[in-house]
Amino acid sequence: MRHPNQAILALHAGGDLGPIRSWWMAKHLARCAECRDEVTEYNEMRELLPELAELPEISWNRMAAEIKANVRLGLEAGECVRPVEMPLHRASLKGWRAAVALASVIVMVGGCLVLERPAPQVVHAAETAVESTREGIEWQAGDGHILGLMNGGAQKAVYTLDAQGSMGARYIDPVTGSITVNTVSYAQ
Amino acid sequence: MSDVIEPGLDLQERQNRFVSQHFRRIFVQIYHLVQNVADAQDLTQEAFIKALQHQEQLKDEQKAAHWLSRIATNTAIDFLRRSGRATFCELDAAPESHSESPEAILLRSEHREYLEDGLRLLSARERAALILRDVEGLPAEEVAARLNCSKATVRSHIANGRTKFRRYMERRKR
Numbered sequence: 001m002r003h004p005n006q007a008i009l010a011l012h013a014g015g016d017l018g019p020i021r022s023w024w025m026a027k028h029l030a031r032c033a034e035c036r037d038e039v040t041e042y043n044e045m046r047e048l049l050p051e052l053a054e055l056p057e058i059s060w061n062r063m064a065a066e067i068k069a070n071v072r073l074g075l076e077a078g079e080c081v082r083p084v085e086m087p088l089h090r091a092s093l094k095g096w097r098a099a100v101a102l103a104s105v106i107v108m109v110g111g112c113l114v115l116e117r118p119a120p121q122v123v124h125a126a127e128t129a130v131e132s133t134r135e136g137i138e139w140q141a142g143d144g145h146i147l148g149l150m151n152g153g154a155q156k157a158v159y160t161l162d163a164q165g166s167m168g169a170r171y172i173d174p175v176t177g178s179i180t181v182n183t184v185s186y187a188q
Numbered sequence: 189m190s191d192v193i194e195p196g197l198d199l200q201e202r203q204n205r206f207v208s209q210h211f212r213r214i215f216v217q218i219y220h221l222v223q224n225v226a227d228a229q230d231l232t233q234e235a236f237i238k239a240l241q242h243q244e245q246l247k248d249e250q251k252a253a254h255w256l257s258r259i260a261t262n263t264a265i266d267f268l269r270r271s272g273r274a275t276f277c278e279l280d281a282a283p284e285s286h287s288e289s290p291e292a293i294l295l296r297s298e299h300r301e302y303l304e305d306g307l308r309l310l311s312a313r314e315r316a317a318l319i320l321r322d323v324e325g326l327p328a329e330e331v332a333a334r335l336n337c338s339k340a341t342v343r344s345h346i347a348n349g350r351t352k353f354r355r356y357m358e359r360r361k362r
Contacts, residue, residue: 007347014321014350016328016343045354049322052303053220060212067215067233068207072200074237 003035004028013042130167130184132159137169137184149182206243207236210253214260220319221264223304231267235260254333261316261334268312306356310349317342318349 004012004025011017012025029036129140136150137159151157154171161167166185173180214235219228239256307315313335320331321342332342 006351010347010350011343016346042350042354045357046322053323056225064211067211068204070233071207071236075240078241
């Protein structure tokens with residue numbers, strides 16, 4: 001015969017088994033004296049336990065006064081150490097306050113995005129220079145190459161510079177005797 | 189402030205009324221678990237302070253009573269775990285009746301001590317489950333709600349508590 005374990009017997013004694021287990025236990029106990037004795041002992045134990053519910057004589061009025069005083073003290077002590085909290089109704093976001101808060105958040109987020117956006121990389125092109133020299137106009141590229149437009153030894157050359165980015169030289173060519181005009185445009 | 193604590197009154201007065209309304213029931217509940225008047229009184233105060241510090245959770249009277257009971261049970265269980273011991277009722281604080289003879293008082297005290305020795309062998313939760321079920325007579329579902337665990341777990345605590353207590357009684361008989 002298979003016997004139930006102690007936990008099942010203990011639960012059965014207190015009526016704490018489900019209906020199927022209880023039915024099975026009742027059937028088993030009907031033909032098992034050993035388990036019946038076990039359940040009887042659990043029941044005897046359970047009958048003793050309610051004695052623990054007995055209270056000593058207590059002065060309830062005095063106890064009530066003491067408990068109230070100590071609870072008050074405890075609550076006040078708790079208030080002293082409680083961190084300052086914003087009352088919920090004041091902190092709540094309603095109406096225009098919500099709009100201002102939302103706008104502030106948008107501005108802040110927008111500002112962050114703008115500031116965080118990588119700035120276009122500026123590539124400083126090597127500088128190009130055009131200048132007049134004694135021999136003529138000299139155009140110097142960023143990479144160091146120089147291109148010169150010579151005056152052919154003209155004694156008096158007039159150089160002009162205009163706002164469009166060009167330089168001109170006007171002189172009398174010593175070989176041909178013609179008035180010669182050279183213009184170098186250096187605009188990008 | 190909760191409706192349970194009569195909103196028309198001054199806060200302190202409302203809290204006092206709340207304590208007056210429930211302290212006896214809570215004290216008895218805790219006393220059953222710790223079996224000592226002084227400890228039960230301290231723990232009752234502690235339970236009320238915890239409850240009143242979070243009184244916004246008190247929605248209605250029935251829920252408040254249930255919630256307070258849970259706080260009380262947990263406070264007592266924490267105490268039993270912390271102390272790791274059962275506390276004894278002193279002889280002069282033992283239950284007594286003026287009609288009882290000194291011998292009867294002594295016998296009663298010894299018997300109570302015998303039962304409390306048995307409770308010492310249980311874990312805090314086994315002890316709480318056993319007391320709530322077999323001393324206070326609460327149904328297992330209610331015990332589970334008080335202990336904030338499943339019914340299966342409570343059954344396990346109850347079964348362990350009864351088995352250990354019975355073994356203790358058998359050893360003492362020998």
